[in-house]
Amino acid sequence: MKRIWQAALIRLTFGFVFCLFLGMIFGYTFTLLFLYTLGLLVWQFYELYRFHQWIRRSGRSLPPDSTGVWGDVFDTVSRLQKKQKKSKKRMQQALARIEESTSALSDGVIMADNTGRLEWWNKSAGDLLGLVKPVDRSQPLTNIVRTPEFFRYFSQKRFGESLVIQSPAKEGTYLEFQTTLYAKNDHLIFVRDVTRLHLLEQMRKDFVANASHELKTPLTVIKGYLETLDMFKDSLPERMQKGVHNMSTQSNRMELLIEDLLLLSRLESNQRADSDQWHNVSDLIQVICDSAKVFKNSGHFLSWDADEESTIYGSYSELYSAFSNLVVNALKYSPDGGEIDISWQVNHEGGVFCVQDNGLGIDPRFIPRLTERFFRVDKGRGSDTAGTGLGLSIVKHVLHHHDSKLDINSQLGFGSTFSCHFPRSRVKHPKLPTHETQEIQRNAS
Numbered sequence: 318m319k320r321i322w323q324a325a326l327i328r329l330t331f332g333f334v335f336c337l338f339l340g341m342i343f344g345y346t347f348t349l350l351f352l353y354t355l356g357l358l359v360w361q362f363y364e365l366y367r368f369h370q371w372i373r374r375s376g377r378s379l380p381p382d383s384t385g386v387w388g389d390v391f392d393t394v395s396r397l398q399k400k401q402k403k404s405k406k407r408m409q410q411a412l413a414r415i416e417e418s419t420s421a422l423s424d425g426v427i428m429a430d431n432t433g434r435l436e437w438w439n440k441s442a443g444d445l446l447g448l449v450k451p452v453d454r455s456q457p458l459t460n461i462v463r464t465p466e467f468f469r470y471f472s473q474k475r476f477g478e479s480l481v482i483q484s485p486a487k488e489g490t491y492l493e494f495q496t497t498l499y500a501k502n503d504h505l506i507f508v509r510d511v512t513r514l515h516l517l518e519q520m521r522k523d524f525v526a527n528a529s530h531e532l533k534t535p536l537t538v539i540k541g542y543l544e545t546l547d548m549f550k551d552s553l554p555e556r557m558q559k560g561v562h563n564m565s566t567q568s569n570r571m572e573l574l575i576e577d578l579l580l581l582s583r584l585e586s587n588q589r590a591d592s593d594q595w596h597n598v599s600d601l602i603q604v605i606c607d608s609a610k611v612f613k614n615s616g617h618f619l620s621w622d623a624d625e626e627s628t629i630y631g632s633y634s635e636l637y638s639a640f641s642n643l644v645v646n647a648l649k650y651s652p653d654g655g656e657i658d659i660s661w662q663v664n665h666e667g668g669v670f671c672v673q674d675n676g677l678g679i680d681p682r683f684i685p686r687l688t689e690r691f692f693r694v695d696k697g698r699g700s701d702t703a704g705t706g707l708g709l710s711i712v713k714h715v716l717h718h719h720d721s722k723l724d725i726n727s728q729l730g731f732g733s734t735f736s737c738h739f740p741r742s743r744v745k746h747p748k749l750p751t752h753e754t755q756e757i758q759r760n761a762s
């Protein structure tokens with residue numbers, strides 16, 4: 318390359334010196350130099366023209382024949398073009414392989430930009446959602462899947478867990494959406510047909526709900542007889558008295574269990590006991606504390622702190638169940654004389670309901686499992702604490718209905734803190750602007 322430029326420079330200098338020499342001999346120095354420069358310019362211009370013509374044809378034909386620097390330019394560009402063509406072909410082959418393999422997937426894959434507009438999808442996603450190429454390209458996904466649940470899931474970026482909804486394209490089909498953000502917050506969405514699983518899950522829920530409901534009547538009868546027996550317990554032999562007492566305790570426990578199961582079934586099937594409304598948090602906590610003291614008062618110190626001006630948007634009965642479950646747990650799992658702090662704090666992110674105790678605490682390895690149905694850390698504690706193992710599962714479902722989440726911090730032997738984080742859209746306080754509250758009300762309706 319260096320040599321080509323050296324040769325070109327030598328040729329140029331030689332031509333220049335030759336013209337100068339001839340000019341000096343014949344007395345036309347400037348005319349000859351001018352003609353030489355003009356010739357050079359015309360030649361350069363001609364080569365440039367050939368180059369331009371060749372490039373305009375995308376270099377499809379062979380490069381023009383030339384020597385020197387221009388010859389090298391033509392060769393280099395031609396070589397680069399060949400290299401580019403090769404890598405383009407390789408990329409096209411790789412893309413075709415990816416297309417082939419993704420269309421063989423039974424799960425749908427969708428790529429959408431950071432605003433949620435569709436960019437690409439595989440065959441399964443097209444079939445599951447009824448997407449048509451190229452009509453639906455650049456359409457917002459929320460225009461294709463037009464359900465309030467999906468709109469909430471997508472616009473509020475609740476991608477921590479998957480969403481199961483009915484297919485917009487096929488009636489009776491249920492789809493599971495799982496979204497991951499990548500690159501510049503673009504969306505990678507997996508869609509799966511979970512109709513069979515959904516039906517099985519529905520059967521399970523129906524069975525639990527029906528069985529619990531059916532158990533209620535015989536239990537009421539048994540409890541009635543036990544109460545009658547209890548009234549005449551003094552006339553019963555001592556062994557029988559103990560038996561009646563045990564039966565009463567167990568039937569009370571069973572009643573609690575059935576009530577919790579029915580509540581959980583209602584929560585799981587999204588049957589709302591009452592519609593979402595604004596409630597004063599301080600009043601709600603006051604009621605919960607009063608009834609918690611009735612439930613268990615073994616010298617516990619129950620203190621609470623909540624701003625009287627703050628309100629929360631949700632179902633009263635559901636919020637009552639969730640908050641009272643946490644307060645009752647704090648009482649159940651703290652020794653007599655334990656301290657329990659209940660607080661409600663509003664910050665720029667929303668509101669936090671917090672129950673802190675200095676009781677037994679929980680081993681960290683059990684914390685992720687606490688909200689599972691029937692999970693109890695120490696099953697042996699069952700009889701003295703009269704738990705069902707459903708309380709925290711109820712809390713989780715209630716918080717899910719309220720776009721909120723549960724945080725658990727605990728140290729074995731030192732106590733636990735259960736915090737419920739509510740989004741700003743569900744909290745009103747004179748200090749907080751209220752624009753988002755309208756949005757959640759609109760979505761909920």
Ligand code: ADP
Pocket residue numbers: 642646647650651674676677678679687692693694695703704705706707708709710733
């Ligand atoms: P339960 O009816 O057994 O209380 P929950 O679902 O409410 O069921 O709680 C699940 C388990 O979590 C409990 O059995 C208990 O072991 C543990 N737990 C819940 N709250 C606390 C707490 N405040 N302190 C210690 N352990 C707790």
